[in-house]
Amino acid sequence: MLRLKTAMYYLGYFTSLDLSDSYNDVMVKRVKALQKANGLKEDGIASPELQELVFSGMCVPTQGAPAPTPIPTHSPVPLSPSNLPKEVPETNEKGWLLTEGSYLYENEAAGLWLYKTQNISITIARYSENNFVWFETEVWCSPEDPMSSYLTPGNTPGKRYMSPLKMAEDCGAVLCLTDDFFGFRLNYNYRTGVVIRDGKVIGSRTYAADRSAFPNLEVLALFRDGSMKCYLSDAHTAQEYLDMGAVSTFAFGPILVTDGHLGPHMTSSSYYHYREPRCAVGMIEPYHYVILTVKGRSDDSKGIYLDWLAQRMLYLGCTEALNLDGGGTVCLIFNGKMLNKTTKNLRSVTSLITFGTR
Numbered sequence: 001m002l003r004l005k006t007a008m009y010y011l012g013y014f015t016s017l018d019l020s021d022s023y024n025d026v027m028v029k030r031v032k033a034l035q036k037a038n039g040l041k042e043d044g045i046a047s048p049e050l051q052e053l054v055f056s057g058m059c060v061p062t063q064g065a066p067a068p069t070p071i072p073t074h075s076p077v078p079l080s081p082s083n084l085p086k087e088v089p090e091t092n093e094k095g096w097l098l099t100e101g102s103y104l105y106e107n108e109a110a111g112l113w114l115y116k117t118q119n120i121s122i123t124i125a126r127y128s129e130n131n132f133v134w135f136e137t138e139v140w141c142s143p144e145d146p147m148s149s150y151l152t153p154g155n156t157p158g159k160r161y162m163s164p165l166k167m168a169e170d171c172g173a174v175l176c177l178t179d180d181f182f183g184f185r186l187n188y189n190y191r192t193g194v195v196i197r198d199g200k201v202i203g204s205r206t207y208a209a210d211r212s213a214f215p216n217l218e219v220l221a222l223f224r225d226g227s228m229k230c231y232l233s234d235a236h237t238a239q240e241y242l243d244m245g246a247v248s249t250f251a252f253g254p255i256l257v258t259d260g261h262l263g264p265h266m267t268s269s270s271y272y273h274y275r276e277p278r279c280a281v282g283m284i285e286p287y288h289y290v291i292l293t294v295k296g297r298s299d300d301s302k303g304i305y306l307d308w309l310a311q312r313m314l315y316l317g318c319t320e321a322l323n324l325d326g327g328g329t330v331c332l333i334f335n336g337k338m339l340n341k342t343t344k345n346l347r348s349v350t351s352l353i354t355f356g357t358r
């Protein structure tokens with residue numbers, strides 16, 4: 001029932017994602033409104049045929065449908081900025097170059113950044129709306145140039161704090177972003193969640209599932225075949241993830257999208273409902289990822305709510321997506337330059353997610 005109501009919200013028949021799982025009088029009225037808009041008998045019954053219509057993509061929405069307005073779907077909405085430069089070399093459907101070499105484009109004024117080789121394509125587009133600014137990053141990578149992690153060096157990798165710009169310089173990656181900031185929890189002997197990087201177990205102490213505190217340490221696992229999958233905090237042990245073929249796991253949460261639908265907490269607009277800088281990573285399909293970076297705590301951008309983050313990742317076609325550490329930690333670095341904030345009072349971190357090599 002909740003899944004049906006959520007889909008009806010995207011079509012404009014509910015005005016909030018704070019929905020119950022009951023078929024009450026309000027639901028009857030909303031179903032009748034949907035039936036009327038679609039030329040059906042107005043009996044208020046959500047028959048199997050009506051439910052099939054709602055999820056088919058053919059259902060008529062109301063004029064008040066929210067934007068973005070997708071029905072939960074696995075079909076991606078690829079980034080297609082209107083201001084692409086004319087001199088982009090010929091590429092395949094993944095955006096990879098057809099010839100050897102690399103292509104780099106940076107246009108701060110236009111809010112567009114590109115990087116392409118024969119094994120990876122990175123597109124970053126900046127958007128602004130309703131007093132917040134965000135960056136949508138689409139990455140098509142490959143087994144030859146996969147998503148990786150970079151941890152600060154030392155006897156305990158990922159425990160030492162460093163400037164993210166210095167780390168980006170040291171690792172030489174084209175694209176860097178902050179992750180679950182497990183090092184903070186490691187340093188203070190908090191529960192890290194199940195944390196694996198490049199096949200090495202770093203942390204295994206976690207919380208029971210559906211813990212009310214934030215973060216709840218839900219997990220996004222990256223597997224050897226380039227796929228990603230979200231799990232509840234205590235769904236598997238570190239060894240079980242390794243046995244399943246996980247290369248890395250990121251523990252923060254909440255789950256934004258899983259199996260192509262909103263995560264367990266994302267149908268409630270009251271779940272930690274405050275505006276903050278945000279960072280999320282998700283998968284459209286293996287080796288095809290989306291990164292959403294929201295600027296915040298600044299005059300031009302106050303940050304955004306978690307439910308917006310989840311809805312946007314779903315709209316962009318993610319089948320799996322996790323909220324990573326936000327607030328002052330959030331950094332998006334391209335070709336050695338910080339995109340989402342100034343370098344004044346830059347917070348030191350302990351690890352980064354990386355793509356490409358400069």
